Each structure stands twice: as C-alpha cells, then as structure tokens.
Amino acid sequence: MAKSTYYIPVGPIHPALKEPIRVEAEVEGEKIVKVDVKRGFAHRGIEYMGMKRNAIQTLYLSERICGICSISHPYAFVITAEKALGIEAPPRAQYIRTIIAELERIHSHILWLGVIAHEMGFDTLLFWTWKGREKVLDLLEFITGNRINYSMYMIGGARRDLKEKHIRAIKDAIDYYWKFTEHMKEIFLSDPVYKARTRNVAKVSKDIALKLNLVGPIARAAGIRMDVRQDMPYDAYADIDVRAVVPQDIVGEVYGDAYDVTMVRIYEIEQSLDIIEYCVDNLPEGKILAIPNYVALLAKIRRTKGEAIGAHEAPRGEVIHYLKFDGRDGPSVWKVIAPSYNNINSWGPLLIGAEVADIPIVVAYIDPCMCCNDRVAVVKTKDGNELGYTEIRKKCLEKTEKIRRELK
Amino acid sequence: MPTKVMFLILKQLLEKPFTNPFPVKHAPKNVTELIEKVQKGEVQINPPVPVPEGFRGKLHYDPERCIGCRLCIMVCPADAMEWVPELKKIRHYVSRCMFCALCVDVCPGKKFPGEEKAVKALSMSEEFLLADYDKYSDNLIEEPPEAKEKGI
Missing domain, CATH: 3.30.70.20 (Alpha-Beta Plaits)
Incomplete structure (x- = not known):
C-alpha cells in the first residue's frame, strides 16, 4: 500500500520556535491528521531551588520563571505570601503594584501583536508595533530602574515610591497609547489581509475552552467571562470595577478565532489604560512597605506556620501560586501553575484538520511560554514505567558506591 | 488595494531611524581596527542612550x-x-x-x-x-x- 501520510517533527530546537517544545504532526497532503505535543525541555527545577532559600531570595527567583512577564509571578507570590503571613500591603503600595502590573500587560500584549504579525509574514507591522512598545519599556525603566526584571515588589508592599515626575511620565505615556491603540485598531482589525488570514483560524468554541480549562485572553475570546481581576479582586482591583473584555460586548458576536484574540488583546490595552488612569488619579498617600525591615520580615516568616493559594491575572492568563510556611525563613512547599500550561492543551484539537501553513498562527496565538509551563520532569524506564524519587535516589547511591569502590 | 499599512510604510520612509546606532552607525569590517581608530581619535563613538535616574547598574x-x-x-x-x-x-x-x-x-x-x-x-x-x-x-x-x- 502506498504511503499516504508523512510525519513532520518540529522542535525541540527549531528556527520557528523561540523556546524549546516539540510538535509532531502527521500530514496528508496539506492537511494535518494527527498531532502530538511534547513538552518538558525547559525544566529548570526552580521550585526546588526556592524551597532551599529564604522567602526574599525566592521572590526574586520567581521573577526569573518567565522571560517576558517579569511581574506576574512575583505578583502572585507576594499575594500568596501576604495571605499566608496575614499581613496586608499599605494602600499606596497596592496602587503602585497595580500600575506596574497593568503597564506590563500593555507591553506584553503589544509584544504578542508584533509576534503574530511576524508569524504571518507581516514584518513591517512587527517593527512598527515594537517601536510603540519601546515607550512603555522606557517608562518602566524610569520607574523601576530596569527595562525587564523590575525588582519592584516585596512581601508586604513595593520597594520604590512613585514621585511627581514618574506620575507625569505615566500620564504622557497614557496619552501616547490612547493614540497608538487607535492606530493599531485601524491597522490590525480593519486590514483585509489580516482579517482573511486570522478569521476562522485557530477557532476555539466555548465547549472546548471549558473542557480544556483555557485561561486568559484565549478563554475570553471564546466568549467566557473570566478574569481573576473580576472574579477574585485583589489589591487596587477591588476598588475598580474591572469587567472581562469579551468579543460579544465589542462587536456582538463570538467566533473564538485568532482575529477575536487580537481584538480582545487590543481592547484590553485600553482597559489597562483606564485602570492606570484611575490609579494615578486616586493614588493614596502613606508608606509603601508593611514591614520595612527585611530582617524583621524574615523573622516573621520564620514564626509563621500556614499555607495559602493566590492568583494573579497575568497578560497570558491566570498565574496561581501555592506556598506553605513551616518554621523556616522560606517556603517549605512552593508550587507554580502558569497559564501557558492550560493553553498549550488547545494545540492538539486546533491543529487537527488545519493546514500546514496555519501551524505558526495556532502555535503563536496563545502566546506560549515554555519556561513558565515546564514545572515537572518525569524519568521513564525503557518499558514506559515512571521512576519514582526513591528509585532514582537508590540508583544515585549505587553509582556513588560504585565510583567510591573504583577510586580505592 | 491600498490599505492602512501601505500608507504607514510610505510615512516610515520619510522618518529618521528610531533606534540609536550604538556604538557606530554600521557594523565595522574589523573590530580591532575600529578600536584602534577610536583610541587615536579618528572615529567618534555614538554615545548610548542615557540611563534614567535610579538605574540599577554595576x-x-x-x-x-x-x-x-x-x-x-x-x-x-x-x-x-x-x-x-x-x-x-x-x-x-x-x-x-x-x-x-x-x-x-x-x-x-x-x-x-x-x-x-x-x-x-x-x-x-x-x-x-x-x-x-x-x-x-x-x-x-x-x-x-x-x-x-x-x-x-
């Protein structure tokens, strides 16, 4: 019998991917008939490292989990730690943290818009959108001291205060971005080529989105009204009535495709601008750290016994952290759930039946972050059984013993 | 069919480059030669974008x-x-x-x-x-x- 399907492996190291992941597709002509996604190439054991350090060190380690959103993991971490410790950040710090998180949402969404244009072969648009992104990065550098990895948060507050000049710079940037999003709407949403290329591509129905637990802008584009800022408000979001941005509110109908995701992201930038405007205008006075002395903070953590779960709405979806304090100055258990973990599940059903040329859009439309989602590594034997920790440790001891005998 | 992006491209052609060409405008053929020239004072290095107040450097x-x-x-x-x-x-x-x-x-x-x-x-x-x-x-x-x- 003649062979009718061909096997195309993409990754783990591939020029089209920015981070390591493996997609194995079987194609029949131009159509994909079978897909397998393999992940786990970027596992770094960060959670284990965090369980060996003190809480302040772990907070800055959590900033390095994700390469793009360097505030979403620390935000979830500080919320969780504050819940477990029973302290609350001063109101001014809460507002500052919200401003930084929303500025980061703007830069992350503009980054995604550039990436999706690039995957489509629209490189002019990529450079134009990223030129607009420079402004918010410069602003973040001005406020926090660095373009990425802001080191701004602390358990029980924020580390840097907003001064008059910072507020002036933020207001300038808001004016700039109101104009810029108007431009982006015209260029992305009313461009006939962009619409033809994204309409009905990577279409997620409400059922699939609920079944696969999709989160963030992907779920909102499918018409589900979910947003951590709306469902479980924290910090300054509790004072602001944040509503999930869904396509049925914008245009009246839901497709759940890549075009809807673009629309949701652009309107979320506007929502972020509104939130920042509110926060800047209503910034409370007062101190910015609940416990200004880090030694006292670590001593409090050492006295605390308890656990907590906290969530933050990152640009890609909800980030969940679990922490357990058990008489040490750092967490004895730390678990991270990143949004890309849920969203990558949608590749399988979406790629089946799609064309080979749609793979980049389907892969890029969820804004995947491999280093966020690789949280565990499983070792398997040749016959497919999983090796547990005790067996691996036994093997390790055996090898040490063997080497010791050889050395004698 | 003319689209918005085409007008954008035409507009961009008339604008100055957005990036700061640091340290020199074009990549040199020989880096060592460039360094020697800079030390002699033949070539001027384009300064980097100034860092903001409160920058976290070395x-x-x-x-x-x-x-x-x-x-x-x-x-x-x-x-x-x-x-x-x-x-x-x-x-x-x-x-x-x-x-x-x-x-x-x-x-x-x-x-x-x-x-x-x-x-x-x-x-x-x-x-x-x-x-x-x-x-x-x-x-x-x-x-x-x-x-x-x-x-x-």
Missing part, C-alpha cells in the same frame, strides 16, 4: 563603610556575595549579580565621626557596559584592596 562597594554585618549575603538571591573572614568584609562577583539592589536596601552603612547620617557601603552605579572575556577579571570583582594585596 554595584559599587566601599569597604571603608562596611561594618561586616553580612545582611547582604543573607538577602542576595544569586549568591553573588562572598564573606572574607580574614578582613571581615565581603567580595562581590558582578558576573553572578542579577541587579536587584536588595543588598543596597538592606545595607546599614557606617557613620564616620562628624557625619549626621550613616552612608551605605553599597550603591548602584550607572555603569552597564560589563561585557568581558573573563568572568573573574578585575573589572567584575568588587573587593577590599587589602584582599588583593594579601591574595586572600
């Missing part, structure tokens, strides 16, 4: 102000600080540093006689061009001068 360490409290070693997330027991001072490896400035926050500093407030031993400078071939080169290690003399 850590500056003043051993005279250090009281040896070891708080910076306790909070440093990257273990970039090393304790020098002979001198009761610290040694800082810039190649490990992640520029979070926690050590600057936590440093108590020392008050010399006649001063009103304690001045911190650690501070963030504005230096950010730190590329080097050797991670242990003199430029990338901050330590008390006695440590180098005695070879500790």
